[in-house]
Amino acid sequence: MFAPTFRLRQALPVSVAEFRESLAAIWLPRLGVQRPRLGLAVSGGADSMALATLCADLSEELGEEEDETDIFTAFIVDHQLRKGSTDEARTVQENLLNLGIDAEILQMQWPREINTQSLTNLETQARKLRFRLLGRACRDHGIESLLVAHHSDDQAETVMMRLIEGYRGMGLRGMKPRNEIPECFGVHGVHQSHAEWLTNENPLHPEEQHAVAIERLGIQVLRPLLPFNKERLTATCLASGTRWVEDETNKDPTLTARNALRHIFHNHRVPTAISKPALLQLAQRVTDKVHRREAEVNDLLSKLDGVLDIRSGELAIRYPRVFWPPAERQSPFKPESPFKRDFFNEEEGKIIAAMLLRRLTNLVTPRETLDLSQLKTAVRYLFPRLYIDDDTLDPTEETPHSFTAGGALFELLQAPGDYFPYYTWNLSRAPYPRDEFPTLRVPPLPGFRDEDDIGFEQSHPNTEQPFELFDGRFWLRVYNPSNRHLIIRPFRPTDLKPFRNSLEGLMKERFEALRVDSAKSKARFTLPAIAAPNDDGSDYVIAMPTFGVKINSGEAASEWEDLKWNVRYKKMDMSCLVRDSWEDYPEAIRRREEEEMEKERERAWEAADEDIPFVDMEVGEGHNQR
Incomplete structure (x- = not known):
């Protein structure tokens, strides 16, 4: 049995200075964002209303310092799961407006085929x-960071839940x-x-793409209340x-495992080993x-040669035979292992x-996440x-010349030898x-117009054609000038001859050069x-967009002369040498392209002289002497 616990000390409120310090430790305005703004996820409970209160107080301070009073916007999600949820959301909205925080209610629309009453994974x-x-909502309001109200009690509960579920190692670091x-x-x-309207880019007057771009930014979640x-x-x-509302379902210990755990922590004195302070210390140690491991990985990455070709999604890496583990000192106990260190x-x-291979594999895999367990085979063969x-x-056993792991194909191009x-x-x-x-379907573009009317990089809430993610790697936006649906699918071996x-x-020379130079493998x-x-x-x-x-x-x-597209490679979490240009091919082809462009200009001038008969002969002669 757990012994009852009694709380006699009165807690102190969080000061604006404490909150400001906590927020500043985890948030810096991102480079290129025109006007940094923050969103708040507010349920209406005491935790999220405390977050809103502190943001309102901080906004007043910032307004006095920088003449900025509308940095924060709150969002209230109406889950539509219980009677009266809409009225409750309106009450929360009114409470936020009283604090001086702009608030918007987001109504959840459940698919018709889902019966929420019988859904077994409703929380998920x-x-x-x-x-x-x-x-x-953050994207459409120009917000690049979302604040949530998770606190230290939530952190302790999360670590305990993960212990119960069998997590070990890095899984116990918490939120x-x-x-x-x-x-x-x-x-x-x-x-x-x-989205371009978040940054300094001008989506209405962009330049034509001459290379594959790389995605960046994205909405991030911040938890400034974790210290409290x-x-x-x-x-x-x-x-x-500040007024708040209570969700009675959070108090029912029979409803969810987290509710039961919360009930035990609140009403009983648990053993010291699983107390909240002990759980928080465990999370901090993990x-x-x-962080120490990540620092080691970053150091290794800085010593590794890597080139990522984002036109094909291929990554070439090179590292010495004695790369990892490092060979600094021999073990006197294992003379048969000359490359091992005793410590x-x-x-x-x-x-x-x-962890190192996960960072590298993430550059080419279509998967959203990778577990370290998925890369055991790769670790064995590469190190x-x-x-x-x-x-x-x-x-x-010899290292295979190719194998797959983590959604990626690993191909050994060269192994160490006597001279290499x-x-x-x-x-x-x-x-x-x-x-x-x-596959992705591309509908016709309503009211298709010419290039001057449709920007290559146009992306706005009113734009009909949004970017879509193909195969977890390439963001594509296609302007379809026809009255038929197009599809985006993988290039096949049977496509090669007819497309060529x-x-x-x-155009053919570019394709042949990039096909051989950029996409060398499967x-x-x-x-x-x-x-x-x-x-x-x-x-x-009809096109190879990358x-x-x-x-x-x-x-x-x-028919496809007006076909246009934008292509961006997925966001990268590390820096490496990147090949991205569509014009990055042999010098001989580049010279021929320049010569053909010069001939085209000559033909254009001649056509202009013929089309304008009233041009003075002296002007025409001077024209031809350029």
Whole structure:
């Protein structure tokens, strides 16, 4: 039995200075954002209303200092799960307006086929829909960071829940003070991507693309209340006279496991080992260890040679034979292992190697997340020195020339030899399983106009064609000038000959050069292709957007002359050398392109002279002497 607990000390409210310091520690306005603004996720309870109170007080201070009074906007999600939820949301909105915080109610629309009364994973589904609502609302209001009211009691409960569920190691670090918004994978302008009206870019008068761009920004979630407990947040509301509403379902210990845990913590004295302070200390120790590992990974990345070709999604890496683990000192106890250090922890080394490979694999995989367990095979093959003393492995087994792990294809290009002490690997998206190909439909663009009326980089809430995520790697926006639906699908081996035959001149030379130089491996058959339908139900490729190539020969070429697109590679969490240009091909082709462009200019001048008969001969002669 747990002993009852009694709280005799009165908690102090959180001061504005404390809140400002906590917020400043996790939030800095992002580079390129025109006017930084913050969103608040407010349920109406004491925690979120304390957050709103502190934001209102901070806004007053900032208004006096910088003449900024509308930094914060609150969002209230009406889950539509219980009677009276809409009226309650309006009450919360009124309470926020009384604090001077602009507030908007977001009504959750459940799919008709879902019966919320019988849904077994209701909390999971509600969480996904809630974050998608909040993410889109932030995007549409020009907000790049969302504040939530998680506090230290929530953190302790989260760690305890993870212990109960069997989490170990890095899974016990708890909630991060700052991370990317969850549950929004594939939502442009929200998940690891940006909408131009948030930045200094001009979407109405952009320049034509000459290379694949790289996505950036995305909505982030901030938790500035993690240093404070619930008692202090309640005291903050009481001291400010802030009103809040109580959700009775949160008090029912039989409803959810978290409610039961919260009931035990609140009404009983638990053993010291699982008390809230002990759980928070555990989370901090795990976080500190993760930070040390990440620092080691960053150091290794700085010593590794890597080139990412975002036109094909291929990553080439090179590292020396003695790269990880480092060989600083021999072990006197294991003379048969000349590359091992006596103080090196093999298991820790494998974790760091897996973290390193996760950072690299994330650059090419279509998956949203990668568990370290998915990369055990890759660690074994890329860093064999970590397994020198593993008696369970066959010492005569050779490293395979290719294998897949974490949704990526690893290809060994060169192994260390007597005169070349480096490993060279190529990483790309793993080949698609049979009959499992991603596709996107591209509807006709209503009222299609010419290039002067439609910007290449136009992206606005009123734009008909949004960016869509293809295969978890490429953000694509296609302007379809026809009256038919197009599709975006992977390029196939059977597409190669007919597509090549539909190209001529420099467009064909560009395609051939990039096909050989950029997409050297099987990655060429994972690249997005824009295809148009045939009358018999089949289709034919009309463009390779990541190569900047579209058909320009044959009967169909004129129909797709006005086809345009934008392409961006997914956001990267590390820096490396990037190849992105559509004009990055051999010098001989570049010279021929310049010569052809010069001839085209000559023909244009001659045509202009012929079309304007009243041009003075002297002007015409001077014209030709340029």
